[in-house]
Amino acid sequence: MADAAERRPLRARLFAGGELRGLRRRHGLGQAAMAERLGISVSYLSQLENDDRPVTRPVADALAGIFPLDWTEQADAAGTRQAAMREAMADPLFADLGPPDALHRAVEQQPDLADRFLRLHAAWRRAEERLQMADEAIGAGTARGGRLPWEEVRDWFHLAGNYVDSIDRAAEALAQELDAQPLGEGLIAHILKQRHGVDVLSSGDEAAAMRRFDRARGLLTLGRALPPETRRFALAHQLALLEFRDAIAAVAGAADLRTGEAKTLLSVGLANYAAGALLMPYARFRETARALRHDIDRLCQRFGVSFEQACHRLSTLQRPGARGIPFFFCRVDMAGNITKRHSAxxxxFARFGGACPLWIVHEAVAIPDRILVQLAETPDGVRYVQMAKGLVKPSGSYARSPRRYAVALGCEADHAAEFIYADGLDTARAAAATPIGISCRLCPRPDCDQRAFPPSDRAIQVDPDVRDVVPYRVG
Structure with missing residues (x-):
């Protein structure tokens, strides 16, 4: 990128010398190395860092591409619009549109039209997701009216982006007030007693419920067999129910759910969400996660949470203006059922039936406490880096089987440099990726040897004289 191409500034002139210099130093780069990455001269970079010249559109684009999590926070309204447009245009639907420069000019010259386009694309994405839900329900023999309450709640969180701003901010404010990291079990119990008159006891019965709250007596009883991280989460859940009662009721009351059971389940889910936000406050957790390159084990040590809790929290970092890496997260049981899922x-993910058998998460279920990594590619050509780990939750008794499952966390390959689990993967090599789908009923791949069912929207062809691994061909 020649210096002459740098003359066109952002729609609103952006002087960000201090931020640019700090960004360079945080990544351990000298001016020559930084200038080479940006495709500009060292003297031009020096002028930018000294605020002698504003950051231009090509430089801003280069910064957003090389440092997507760091630079987007420095963008102004126009830069935010450009970033949103770049994300939308990455949709394979627009693969044959014009070059980026034409897009930049269109956004700068017609910002209102760009905003309407972004809203239209977001609405189209939501409609596609709802259509996918209906297709899966029909393919699985489950009509929309027959959805169970927990399925309604699951889909509510999905369509909400797995981020609830009012509750997340309230939990973060309380965590700042308590000013402790990690938030210890004793402190939470003290706050429960001091503010709400709640006593905490451990049950002497191994078969007792994990958590039981007696409202009349103000008594919270926790199962003796709970691991420390689960005890802390249970205490945080109870504190959230009492501290954020009105906020939870407001969100649940406004939700478009069919039954009272679903609204009750949503209230419980929102209390769990608040507990995670209390133990892992948004800004602090996001900053630490980025500094550690999303190393889950180290996050668990810093915040005193379980592996699953840390993974789940990473998938909720979608606060406008301060987003984390867009992750997908899921939990799969021994039978292949997806019992938790969210994707930013x-x-x-498939909402009915099992997930694609080629996902590494299925193998991880059988190998507890070992992290597996995978580079995968979906039928639309998008690549993902993911890690999966098998976990065992002890029951506390030989008479009760422990719960075995696996969790998976992943992101698009564009963010591989920020995800420590991608370090050993060759994300650029064409043959390195495992071809995966959402589920067999929705996957269009005609040549998958692991296919359990044909796609629901295509005919099959059966040749009685030919037998392959799959006994039919997809039309």
Whole structure:
């Protein structure tokens, strides 16, 4: 990128010398190395860092591409619009549109039209997701009216982006007030007693419920077999129910759910959300996660949480203006059922039936406490880096089987440099990726040897004289 191409500034002139210099130093780069990455001269970079010249559109684009999590926070309204447009245009639907420069000019010259385009694309994405839900329900023999309450709540969180601003900010404010990291079990119990008159006891019965709250007596009883991280989460859940009662009721009351059971389940889910936000406050957790390159084990040590809790919290970092890496997260049991799922990426999970058998998460279920990594590619050509780990939750008794499952966390390959688990993966090599789908009923791949069912929207062809691994061909 020649210096002559740098003359066109952002629609609103952006002087960000201090931020640019700090960004360079945080990444351990000298001016020559930084200038080479940006495709500009060292003297031009020096002028930018000294605020002698504003950051131009090509430089801003280069910064957003090389440092997507760091630079987007420095963008102004026009820069934010450009970033949103770049994300939308990454949709394979627009693969044959014009070059980026034409897009930049269109956004700068017609910002209102760009905003309407972004809203239209977001509405189209939501409509596509709802259509996918209906297709899966029909394919699985489950009509929309027959959705169970927990399925309604699951889809509510999905369509909400797995981020609830009012509750997340309230939990973060309380965590700042308590000013402790990690938030210890004793402190939470003290706050429960001091503010709400609640006593905490451990049950002497191994078969007792994990958590039981006696409202009349103000008594919270926790199962003796709970691991420390689960005890802390249970205490945080109870504190959230009492501290954020009105906020939870407001969100649940406004939700478009069919039954009272679903609204009650949503209230419980929102209290769990608040507990995670209390133990892992948004800004502090996001900053630490980025500094550690999203190393889950180290995050668990810093915040005193479980592996699953840390993974789940990473998938909720979608606060406008301060987003984390867009992750997908899921939990899969021994039978292949997806019991938790959320995706802030273009990858979406099957809502009925099992997930694609080629996902590494299925192998991880059988190998507890070992992290597996995978580079995967979906039928639309998007690549993802993901890690999966098998976990065992002890029951506390030989008479009760422990719960075995696996969790998976991943992001699009564009963010591989920020995700420590991608370090050993060759994200650029064409043959390195495992071809995966959402589920067999929705996957269009005609040549998958692991296919359990044909796609629901295509005919099959059966040749009685030919037998392959799959006994039919997809039309």
């Amino acid at each position: 990426t273009r990858l979406q």
